Amino acid sequence: MSLARYIARRLLQAIPTLFILIVFMFILVRVLPGDPARLIAGLEATEEDVERIRVLLGLDRPLHEQFIDYLTDILRGDLGTSLKFETPVIEEILIRFPRTLELAIVAELLSIAIALPLGIISALKPFTKTGALATITSLLGSSMPIYWLGLILIYVFSVNMRLLPSFGYGTPAHIILPAFTLATLLMGNLVRITRASVLDALESNYIVTARAKGLSERIVIYRHALKNALIPIITISGLQLGALLGGAILTESVFAWPGIGLLLLDSIYSRDYPLIQGIIIFYAVILILINLIVDIAYAFIDPRVRISLWKSE
Amino acid sequence: MKILEVRNLKVYYFLHRGIVKAVDGVSFSVEEGEILGIAGESGSGKSTLAHSILRLIKPPGEIVEGEIIFQGKDLTKLSEDEMREIRGRDISMVFQDPNTYLNPIMKVGLQVAEVYEAHQNAKIETVLDKVVNLFKKVKITDPEKRIYSYPHELSGGMKQRALISMAVALKPKLIILDEPTSALDVTIQLEIVNLLKEMKEELNASMIFISHDLELLSEITDKLMIMYAGKVVEYGSTKEVFNNPKHPYTEALINSIKYIRKDTLPTIEGEPPSLINPPNGCRFHPRCPKKFDICDKTEPSLITIDGRKVSCHLYGEEE
Missing domain, CATH: 1.10.3720.10 (MetI-like)
Incomplete structure (x- = not known):
């Protein structure tokens, strides 16, 4: 019985779907208005503080590097850290x-x-x-x-x-x-x-x-x-x-x-x-x-x- | 002896746009061991007629008038429970398209076994050996395995054999065949017809064989009834009707199947009439090559001439 094979095939077929979704998400979040670094730093923060946080989050690096990092993290089951709760x-x-x-x-x-x-x-x-x-x-x-x-x-x-x-x-x-x-x-x-x-x-x-x-x-x-x-x-x-x-x-x-x-x-x-x-x-x-x-x-x-x-x- | 007698049967469909008089005053009878053929174009009411005998007409269709006498009982007057006992046991039916008349998600053998469940109070699983025997009888290869097949795993011909085995399981007195070969390949058609003939001999059952294949009907039926727009236009022994048709419609139908020997295919001009507003007078008159002055005024009655019944003004009631 190849029910197992069928399930495996369906899961494999899901990979491109997920990949496209991840690319889309990545781009969407970066073109949206609102600067996450400024948000985390708070209203009172100086320009230097915001810049430091930006570097910390890797937001200053080229997009493709950010994307590769992001993707490898996801593959490891790491979806990043919540900015608000500061937990994974x-x-x-x-x-x-x-x-x-x-x-x-x-x-x-x-x-x-x-x-x-x-x-x-x-x-x-x-x-x-x-x-x-x-x-x-x-x-x-x-x-x-x-x-x-x-x-x-x-x-x-x-x-x-x-x-x-x-x-x-x-x-x-x-x-x-x-x-x-x-x-x-x-x-x-x-x-x-x-x-x-x-x-x-x-x-x-x-x-x-x-x-x-x-x-x-x-x-x-x-x-x-x-x-x-x-x-x-x-x-x-x-x-x-x-x-x-x-x-x-x-x-x-x-x-x-x-x-x-x-x-x-x-x-x-x-x-x-x-x-x-x-x-x-x-x-x-x-x-x-x-x-x-x-x-x-x-x-x-x-x-x-x-x-x-x-x-x- | 008459096994079935239908008297002045009227079956109408009550639709919003009007009343469709699909069967409009049809009478005929079937003798013991006889095969009655019913022919006509699509929409002539032959299939409705077949379904009405077992009272399988669904709303908005309804038997509005007439009697269906089977073994002395008028089927139109029976309760639903009494009718249920007759279906499949005394009168069975084989349908047109074996692909849609089997439940797609139930094993074929179990579907056949349900006939025993319905009439002998048997659990389906306990009568599978009987189904295997039935499958052997209708020449389904590998019956022990086939009873566990789903319909889509069988060919059209095999499915029709399974449906036929269902129809003959309880040795009914009358089998109604509603275009049993129309949906099948030509090569399979002959096999199925031969199987049906065999079954008929074995059971000594009567049959009503509905088809638009006149050639086939001329070969296997004893009597032939031609329907047009819900009415009987000609009804008599197959040999006589086929060799010496009286009604212009019958004549045209028979001409159209003998075209192989000619260069052109003779056709009947025009379309079958609306059954909501049928033409006045004779329903065939707009398409009839022999019509004359009274044809569109009065409706011809079914008269007996040369040992058969015809409904046409050409054969006046002067005698």
């Missing part, structure tokens, strides 16, 4: 990332748990009240602005009812509001995708065959239609999860959830270039991995994909 960027990321991961997974699972049944019901009973209710719920969910929904939830559950903490991280109770807020947004899309792919599967010719065999409607739907419908649903939820891992910036800031999204926001405010670059490269790696995992998950459901991905080699 990678450390900072590794502290924050698990929290974002936690929030993303809980939100995604919550959204799947709500969206899948809603989508299926609205596909199976398109012209009933339940079906309409599912459609309306999904529409409401996807059109609700996160900061608004977040604030309303805080107002109701934290301020009025005093049931849940309004911000921060720590106990399981802390995750309920931010996860629910995120899930509401994700759910809208997922309900629509689920509904569309179930309807699509039900229209397929193999469903006619299944019925012509005399199978009960329950088996026709569960074994034939839903399993086929799962394929696009997995893609969408995988991609959603990938997007969330980059940090749900709005949600994390509304609920002061100290994840990677909030870290990115902080680093942008304080022009902490090493940190910004580090987070973005980290995010790219995560996205590449998520895409790979989604493709493999795909292949386990759909034998045709298995062939086109790795068996044919």
Whole structure:
């Protein structure tokens, strides 16, 4: 079985992508307005101090030398030192990332748990009240602005009812509001995708065959239609999860959830270039991995994909 | 003895732009052990007719009128559960395109085994030996391995054989074949037709064979029914209809397949009519080379002449 070879090949293919991203990041940070050396030195610093810091950071050297240094550091797993926290960027990321991961997974699972049944019901009973209710719920969910929904939830559950903490991280109770807020947004899309792919599967010719065999409607739907419908649903939820891992910036800031999204926001405010670059490269790696995992998950459901991905080699 | 009798069947599709009268008052019957051929252009309603017999028409399509008498029962009046018991067991069906009529993510053998699951309450895994025997019967090579193949791992012909094995598994009384060879290569078509004939002999089943290949139908069917725009235009013994067509449409169809011996391909001018607003009078009159004054005014009824039924004003009801 060459699943391992397939994974190796995909990872190799990711190298050019990452390289282009790193070049792009490197250039972008250096053409942006704002001088990091001056920022670190502070407003009061003399011109000499700023110059000294610039030399210290290597910002005075030719660009290509800076780039080669930068690249070799990255290859060693060194993403530089945060200007603001004065700790290695990678450390900072590794502290924050698990929290974002936690929030993303809980939100995604919550959204799947709500969206899948809603989508299926609205596909199976398109012209009933339940079906309409599912459609309306999904529409409401996807059109609700996160900061608004977040604030309303805080107002109701934290301020009025005093049931849940309004911000921060720590106990399981802390995750309920931010996860629910995120899930509401994700759910809208997922309900629509689920509904569309179930309807699509039900229209397929193999469903006619299944019925012509005399199978009960329950088996026709569960074994034939839903399993086929799962394929696009997995893609969408995988991609959603990938997007969330980059940090749900709005949600994390509304609920002061100290994840990677909030870290990115902080680093942008304080022009902490090493940190910004580090987070973005980290995010790219995560996205590449998520895409790979989604493709493999795909292949386990759909034998045709298995062939086109790795068996044919 | 009649195994199936369809009386005045009307199947309409209720669309926003209007009602499509895909099957509009069709009657016919199938005798025990007989093969009835149904021919017509695309859109003539033959496939809708085939699906209606097993009540596999999906909304917005609906059987609006008529009776489908099978073994004394009117299928249009059965409950969904009673109908389910008939599907696959007493009446089975083989479809046009084996590539899309098999579930792409389920092993072929298991899909065939589902017939036993549906009607004999058997677990799929326990009837695989029966499926192997079926595969042998329909001449699928290497059946022990093939039952574990996915549809995309089989050729079109193999897939159609698998679907045929599904249709004959429970020895049904009637097999409906909806253009079973149209999607296959010419060389494979003959093999599949021969297999179907073999199966029919073995099971002593009746068949409804739908095709637009008149030549094929003339060879294997006992009776032939020609449809045009949702209506029957001619219906009788295959030999008579084929050798001595009465309806101008049948005649034109038969001429168009004998073109090999001529220099030019005779065609039927014009397009099949809209089924939402069919032409007044005879639905074929705008394209008919023999039309005369009353053809666009009154609709001809199906009359019996020379031992067959024809619906054309050329054969008036004077007698």
